[in-house]
Amino acid sequence: MNISILRLDHRRRRDARITTHVCLTARAFGASDIVLSGEKDQKLMENVEDVVKRWGGSFSINYKKNWDNYMEEWQKQGGEVVHLTMYGSPVQEVVSEIQKTGKKKLVVVGGSRVPTKVYKSADWNVSITNQPHSEVSSLGVFLHMLMEGKEFELKFEGADLEVVPKAEGKEVLTKKNDP
Amino acid sequence: MNISILRLDHRRRRDARITTHVCLTARAFGASDIVLSGEKDQKLMENVEDVVKRWGGSFSINYKKNWDNYMEEWQKQGGEVVHLTMYGSPVQEVVSEIQKTGKKKLVVVGGSRVPTKVYKSADWNVSITNQPHSEVSSLGVFLHMLMEGKEFELKFEGADLEVVPKAEGKEVLTKKNDP
Numbered sequence: 434m435n436i437s438i439l440r441l442d443h444r445r446r447r448d449a450r451i452t453t454h455v456c457l458t459a460r461a462f463g464a465s466d467i468v469l470s471g472e473k474d475q476k477l478m479e480n481v482e483d484v485v486k487r488w489g490g491s492f493s494i495n496y497k498k499n500w501d502n503y504m505e506e507w508q509k510q511g512g513e514v515v516h517l518t519m520y521g522s523p524v525q526e527v528v529s530e531i532q533k534t535g536k537k538k539l540v541v542v543g544g545s546r547v548p549t550k551v552y553k554s555a556d557w558n559v560s561i562t563n564q565p566h567s568e569v570s571s572l573g574v575f576l577h578m579l580m581e582g583k584e585f586e587l588k589f590e591g592a593d594l595e596v597v598p599k600a601e602g603k604e605v606l607t608k609k610n611d612p
Numbered sequence: 613m614n615i616s617i618l619r620l621d622h623r624r625r626r627d628a629r630i631t632t633h634v635c636l637t638a639r640a641f642g643a644s645d646i647v648l649s650g651e652k653d654q655k656l657m658e659n660v661e662d663v664v665k666r667w668g669g670s671f672s673i674n675y676k677k678n679w680d681n682y683m684e685e686w687q688k689q690g691g692e693v694v695h696l697t698m699y700g701s702p703v704q705e706v707v708s709e710i711q712k713t714g715k716k717k718l719v720v721v722g723g724s725r726v727p728t729k730v731y732k733s734a735d736w737n738v739s740i741t742n743q744p745h746s747e748v749s750s751l752g753v754f755l756h757m758l759m760e761g762k763e764f765e766l767k768f769e770g771a772d773l774e775v776v777p778k779a780e781g782k783e784v785l786t787k788k789n790d791p
Contacts, residue, residue, distance in 0.1 A: 454630070454745065457745040457746060460743065461743035461745040461749075462741070520775055520781070522778070522779050523777050524764075549781075558779060558780055560775070561752075562641070564636075566636040567637050569633055569637075569748035573748070585703075585704050598739055600736075602728075
């Protein structure tokens, strides 16, 4: 499934680490790319690109100052929009319906204040529990459920670094991709 | 299942929001409490306690400067320790084994540098994918898998606020628990 992320309302000073974790979670759980809006944060984007370079795969990160028409454009191009919010429909009740359509998904991760327009435009407003926690864990758990655990089989091509899973200790393979 | 969290090496300035998200994720996904180590952060603890007060349940947060013997004490009392690390055994391969023992679990969430001792003492070192992402999403997905989705049925008693899940918009019930 083609999954793209839209992160609303990034604030450089306050959100740098949270947004970075959102980006890395998106990548690790199978999204193809993320679009950031809010304040432009070149350093954050470079950090994420650096992770992609070292750990492989083709995840991309872009900035879009005005995301106003982005959701509608996505839908016009045949895609669907899933907005993650603690006020939405319980994920366990809607995730199979979301999977079934087979259409490409834009997953919207809110910021400090999400305009009403987002709730109205989204094909689904989805809650990952109705308790306050984190956009990072919401995105992780949502993608895990949407992917049905297939994110654990993902291969990240062209990686310089690859972990060898171990019951104890650390093992990392370093590959020289340059000649 | 009785689940407790140990967050290592909190740094007040750098980690405040990430650790807050770790705490709230722990609560929302069914842990009974969290112990923070590293720098003491009274404000963070009060913020989390305020969420518990408003949103209900009995989640508690404590600070422990020296966690050196905490894991061993936990094990002596019949509990087991699960350390979340991107270098560990794949969660999808070990989670049912972890569930089966029925013993209380201490889930250890690392900080910037995790001592070798943690890897050695843990009953399981578990990876949530072998890619770099976030302690917040790792904890969320791990607890979701450990709880087998039962976190979605949790009730948080004594809440002042309760979300009514909706396909669109926001609805929050405000309850007066005081006479």
